[in-house]
Amino acid sequence: MRILKGVVTRLLKLLAVVLAVSFLTFSLTKLLPGDPIVVILGPQSSNPEVRAAVSEDLGLDKPFLVQYGTYLKNAATGDLGRSYTSKFETTTLLAQKLPASLELMILAQVLSLLISIPLAMYSAYRANSRADKAITTTTFGLISLPGYAFAVFLVYMFALQLKWFPAVGYTKLSTSIVDNLRSIALPVTVLVAGLTAVYTRLLRSDLIATLQEDFVLMARSKGLPTWHILLRHALRPSSFSLLTVFGINFGTLIGGSVILEQFFVIPGVGSLAIESILKRDYLVVQGVVLVIATAFVLVNFMVDILYSILDPRVRRSGAA
Amino acid sequence: MTEPRTARRVLTASPGREGPLLEVDDFRTHFDTADGMVKAVDGVSFSLERGKTLGIVGESGSGKTVLARSIMGLLIGSNVIRTGSASYNGDELVGATQSSLRALWGTEMAMVFQDPMTSLNPVMKIGRQITEGLRYHLDIPKDEAQQQALQLLDSVGIPDAKRRISQYPHELSGGMRQRVTIAIALACGPKLLFADEPTTALDVTVQAQILNLLNQQQQERHMAMVLVTHDLGVVAGRTDEIAVMYAGQIVEKAPTATLFAHVRMPYTEALLKSIPKLEQPSHTRLQIIGGRPPDLINPPPGCRFAPRCPYAQPKCHSEPPPLQEAETPGHVYRCWFPVGTAAGREALERNLAHHVPAAEAAVTGNAALAEKVELVTELADASGGGD
């Protein structure tokens, strides 16, 4: 029962964060320059009657809090409003753009984990060896490499010189799996490079610290083989930092791949956000921010749960 | 008891061989550090037979923990240099590869560590920590291993083993955790057990229980045991032989009763005197040994205890005393002016006459004088250490 109460409290706190974020966004869009009515009506906006009519229709004449309340009510039922410029429903737009972003993000995260965990284990096991130094240096270089700089290099080498992958464009999964994979190969590579570097360094660092612990010495004195100790004794207690950043990145990546989406011309959520911001399409901006914040908060909630599964000492105290 | 069948290649040891199980001869462990060569263990020799217990007593810094771990071969690193000989059942441990040593660990020799809170994996269930060794070495299926684990927990005196086996270390008390580490160490039936300060981290009330448990298990399994501690009270009455270590060397070694009855080395005497006794009147000042252990990179020339010794004479500061035999067989010690001999008594009187701080402190138990000894040892460090 106590565990359940802890879970519910945590959920409520997270909900509060999402609400706060959406409120903040909402307020910002109201306070900032740029009149949505002008955006919608264009030249007709100088006509006061038309303005009044549109204003009333969109509910823009109501007091601030009422507008926010209406927004929330609609959002709860899945109605995030309609884009001022494109006349599509926000939810439709999001549904169009999410698949590409999700594909990029999930592929990048999974691949990074698959590479970084064994790499970090080997690196920690052979700490200070030449192989480890090479790995550490490479990862250090990769985290200093800006994504778009690397993208430039990749496009030059693999798209233009070798012609293995297209330089720009995105093919939907439903159209052709092979073409889809080819179109995202380069952006995913850029993401994987950065993510793997960070994850490897995090895990390696924590593993080396764990390997100094007494219980590892005890496990060795039992005659257990090295891989067994690495995998079964050292990995679990060392995974917390990795898990934390992994969770944070789910939030960061949805929006953060904006640069890559622009460079490789991939229709994703990040691009949607930018375009909407530039076009002063506030409702869409709000919708995007809401979705991202919710995803971020949900993922971190699951990460918290994972903490308590991985470390039984955390379970007792409820919240970390 | 199950006869351990090691599933891996083992050093060619023939079970039931004649003679001592563990023979250590001029064993040294040096660490090559940026500040110099730390001679943590500097020439230790002893032998141990099955079913016998050797107590190794010394202050922190005496090298006793390093000794236990480096005999087993647990210390790795490019700066660890082991020389001399340590042979287990005829097989030489010094110079053996990690993989061949691993074949011995768990099945032939095992270690119980000092702090059970840190030596147990905090995120792994107790049962699993016992069964993983069983399953790896004996190659038995999961439920059989589980059964054996339950039996082990029973035999080390953990009540309600069925419930405990699925618990985590933090759910047990300190004493129970140490019982678990003992169970883990004994799981695969080793013939040699190193107990490194097994009771130091525990409450006093629990200490006796754990020590009794160790003795009992040792007898039942006919194991050889090395009991490392800083507390002479721990080894009294529980060991067959005691070796006193100081600054990386054995300074006195004797069968237990002999050591307490016929102590020869002044350091041992000082250790004995520092044990508070019930017969003493209340408010008796505790005897302390003034000064600090010497620098292990540049130990003083001559006897390493000399700067703190009440009996020290000029010869002691320049010539290191060798291990000599005393009257009782099996009793060796390192001292030019041993306790209980005429030479020793004269040396002490001479020192008292000259108001040597160490002598006065030892005789009167005066703490302020003991501080003076501290200064003396610092000077010895600074000058006596080479250049």
Added chain:
Amino acid sequence: MSDLIAHADHPAPAGTVPLADEPVAAKRKRGGVLGFGGWVAALWLLVVSASAVLAPWLPIDDPAATDFTVLKNNSAPFTAGHLLGTDNNGYDIFSRMIWGGRVSLVVAVGVLAIGMLVGGTIGLLAGYLRGKPEVVLMATVDIFLAFPALILLIAIVAFLGADLFNVVLGISIVSIPAFARIARATTLTFSQREFVLAARAAGASKSRILVREILPNVILPLLAFGLLVVGIAIVAEGSLAFLGLTSQETISWGGMINGGKRPLQQDNIAHTAMIPAIGMFLTVLAVNFLGDRFRAAFDVKEAAL
């Protein structure tokens, strides 16, 4: 990805390898605290900063003057008197690199200053005062952290106008939460230490303890962290330029990469984009390297951000 913050490095103790089957030799480090690499990094940064500051007086080409003597634009490096070639407007790339360094320098210094000042203060107060102030401050910080940083940054710059000042402001705002968290974590560590208790026992007032005992100890690890943020800030500025969100007159490395996009994708010409990319990479690498050295020197353990 450039907006992910690197974790503190944990070097294995010299000479010992926890699990290797045979011992692995440890190399001794050269060059003291900074190390050989650290000095190289510092030197590079010095060169970049110095040339940036002195740019108006250096004997280099006008970065905004088309060179009509060159046969075509986008000429390769080492041709026709242009050390690094020209870009698609005929401008000299070498000189633009130096001028672009000015923007990076301003961003670096500005973000470091504002971030440390504002974020550091917030974290310091939160960590020292505890109780309600801490809850309020950190809750605000956490909310900002839940915002996708890049989008927030883009929004700020898009709405306020795309000049250098707003760019610096935007990046600072986005980095303040991280500074606040680190400052708070460090303050918490130090305020538990004995010398603070001793000061309190001696009757020192809260603010005096804060300023004289805790602040000096928090500044150094914060600075070490700040160097990492500088690297990220430089990249972030580049990202904005890359998206076209900077003013047209400012020359920045990000903008140069952006300008090099078309020659790359259409004409197969790489150097226009590659050169600023490499320049940015080397500079961020140097900053990260130095930050790493500093952090190793102060032994800061970062709590989960």
